[in-house]
Amino acid sequence: MDIAIERTGAERGALVLISDEGEAEVRVARNMKKEDLENPEEISFTIVRNCFKTGKPVLTTNAKTDPRFSNSSSIMLYNILSIVAVPIPGRKRVQGVVYLDSRTAKKIFSQEDLNFLLAFHQIAGIAFEKVKKEKNLIYENLRLKSQLKEDYSFEGIVGKSRAIKSVINILPRVIASDVPVLIEGESGTGKELIARVIHNSGQRSKRPFVPVYCGAFPANLLESELFGYKKGAFTGAVSDKMGLFEEADGGTFFLDEIAEVPLPIQTKLLRVLEHGVFRRLGDTKERKANVRLISATNRNLEELVRKGEFREDLYYRIKVIKIVLPPLRERKEDIPLLIKHFLKKYRKSELKVSKEAMDLFVSYNWPGNVRELENAVAHAIVMCTGKVIKPEHLPPEIVSGVDIFSEPTSLKEMEKKLIIQTLQKTGWNKKKSAEILGISTRTLHNKIKEYGLSEKNSH
Numbered sequence: 001m002d003i004a005i006e007r008t009g010a011e012r013g014a015l016v017l018i019s020d021e022g023e024a025e026v027r028v029a030r031n032m033k034k035e036d037l038e039n040p041e042e043i044s045f046t047i048v049r050n051c052f053k054t055g056k057p058v059l060t061t062n063a064k065t066d067p068r069f070s071n072s073s074s075i076m077l078y079n080i081l082s083i084v085a086v087p088i089p090g091r092k093r094v095q096g097v098v099y100l101d102s103r104t105a106k107k108i109f110s111q112e113d114l115n116f117l118l119a120f121h122q123i124a125g126i127a128f129e130k131v132k133k134e135k136n137l138i139y140e141n142l143r144l145k146s147q148l149k150e151d152y153s154f155e156g157i158v159g160k161s162r163a164i165k166s167v168i169n170i171l172p173r174v175i176a177s178d179v180p181v182l183i184e185g186e187s188g189t190g191k192e193l194i195a196r197v198i199h200n201s202g203q204r205s206k207r208p209f210v211p212v213y214c215g216a217f218p219a220n221l222l223e224s225e226l227f228g229y230k231k232g233a234f235t236g237a238v239s240d241k242m243g244l245f246e247e248a249d250g251g252t253f254f255l256d257e258i259a260e261v262p263l264p265i266q267t268k269l270l271r272v273l274e275h276g277v278f279r280r281l282g283d284t285k286e287r288k289a290n291v292r293l294i295s296a297t298n299r300n301l302e303e304l305v306r307k308g309e310f311r312e313d314l315y316y317r318i319k320v321i322k323i324v325l326p327p328l329r330e331r332k333e334d335i336p337l338l339i340k341h342f343l344k345k346y347r348k349s350e351l352k353v354s355k356e357a358m359d360l361f362v363s364y365n366w367p368g369n370v371r372e373l374e375n376a377v378a379h380a381i382v383m384c385t386g387k388v389i390k391p392e393h394l395p396p397e398i399v400s401g402v403d404i405f406s407e408p409t410s411l412k413e414m415e416k417k418l419i420i421q422t423l424q425k426t427g428w429n430k431k432k433s434a435e436i437l438g439i440s441t442r443t444l445h446n447k448i449k450e451y452g453l454s455e456k457n458s459h
């Protein structure tokens with residue numbers, strides 16, 4: 001659109017796509033300054049519809065007096081003078097309309113402008129068809145793959161909990177679209193995994209996936225990392241440097257820990273998202289980058305917005321689609337599948353997990369989520385010399401069981417858990433346990449009886 005506006009001298013330009021249901025959607029609407037129009041609905045839809053219905057171009061030098069459009073309120077209302085519009089052909093029907101207008105006598109469109117647009121729209125039409133076809137194929141392919149989920153996995157995302165299934169179900173749509181995605185979840189819940197799957201399965205997969213760990217940089221450094229700098233912008237800037245945004249051009253930009261981005265940089269991010277433009281530090285030249293943004297956070301952004309620590313407008317921009325990954329302790333049914341998945345990943349599929357060990361895996365509350373589970377499986381593989389993983393092969397914090405301080409509880413409950421934990425740690429050596437607990441073996445025996453504990457039911 002920018003090229004068409006520049007070449008013809010138009011005041012505004014819009015690309016309107018018509019869906020299979022016949023609905024018109026303004027995909028791009030720009031002005032001469034290469035900015036998005038604030039009110040893209042203020043173009044003449046009468047002309048757009050006319051073009052779509054007849055499949056013929058429209059050129060009018062004075063729309064207000066043109067008898068063909070005498071019933072158009074938008075022309076009068078928005079004071080539009082000259083308009084040129086051409087349909088974008090598709091294989092079966094018109095797919096959309098390229099529209100240019102001018103509201104002053106400074107520019108009156110001529111046959112020459114129309115000819116230019118006609119040459120332009122043929123090429124655009126072929127390109128659109130191709131993109132649409134490719135999109136449909138990708139979508140179809142992913143949808144079929146996700147249906148084949150007897151093994152409950154999709155592109156390396158394992159789980160059969162409702163939460164994971166619903167993520168897997170919407171992913172094909174998310175992937176086929178190109179809108180910003182926000183992924184929320186505690187540390188180790190798979191945020192980056194999902195981001196990479198979205199990138200690798202989509203149309204941008206041949207271009208770079210650029211992750212940025214926002215929390216890892218102090219504010220001024222983060223800005224130059226993201227946007228780059230010009231030579232001399234600050235001491236030490238000895239040459240021009242490209243930022244990560246430019247590096248990601250055409251690909252996917254993964255902003256991890258987005259809550260850590262300081263407010264001034266949030267403002268700049270918003271500008272990139274709205275207009276696709278940014279400046280390198282110390283540079284006056286505006287640059288463009290076409291990136292898909294995926295953000296991730298382990299904090300509650302909505303709350304940060306309420307506290308004024310995160311820009312509300314940026315929040316709405318980045319969360320066009322929001323994916324929430326619940327902590328592993330809230331989807332324990334995924335644990336056995338994940339264990340199987342990691343055994344396979346480490347080429348130890350033949351290893352079995354004893355019932356006692358599995359009970360421990362399931363009862364532990366996994367503060368480090370799937371990452372911690374993966375590490376625990378890796379630990380067990382190293383420790384286990386036989387064919388069956390048993391409790392003694394697991395990392396100590398998992399064997400010691402539930403974190404007794406994780407939730408408020410009664411003194412009696414606490415005592416019971418503490419006794420279980422100690423017994424497990426000592427391998428049910430009652431003498432040792434009593435020593436650690438500072439009670440007599442006799443008292444320990446009584447308590448074991450009182451709480452009905454035995455080596456088998458204590459996990």
Ligand SMILES: Nc1ncnc2c1ncn2[C@@H]1O[C@H](COP(=O)(O)OP(=O)(O)OP(=O)(O)O)[C@@H](O)[C@H]1O
Nearest residue numbers: 156157158159186187188189190191192193370371
């Ligand atoms: N559903 C899942 N299926 C298979 N593997 C998973 C799943 N979720 C997470 N993982 C694995 O767990 C590990 C941690 O995941 P990832 O790095 O994506 O977490 P994260 O949410 O980005 O964590 P952090 O907030 O700490 O950066 C990775 O090795 C990833 O492949």
Ligand SMILES: [Mg+2]
Nearest residue numbers: 188191192256
């Ligand atoms: Mg991560």
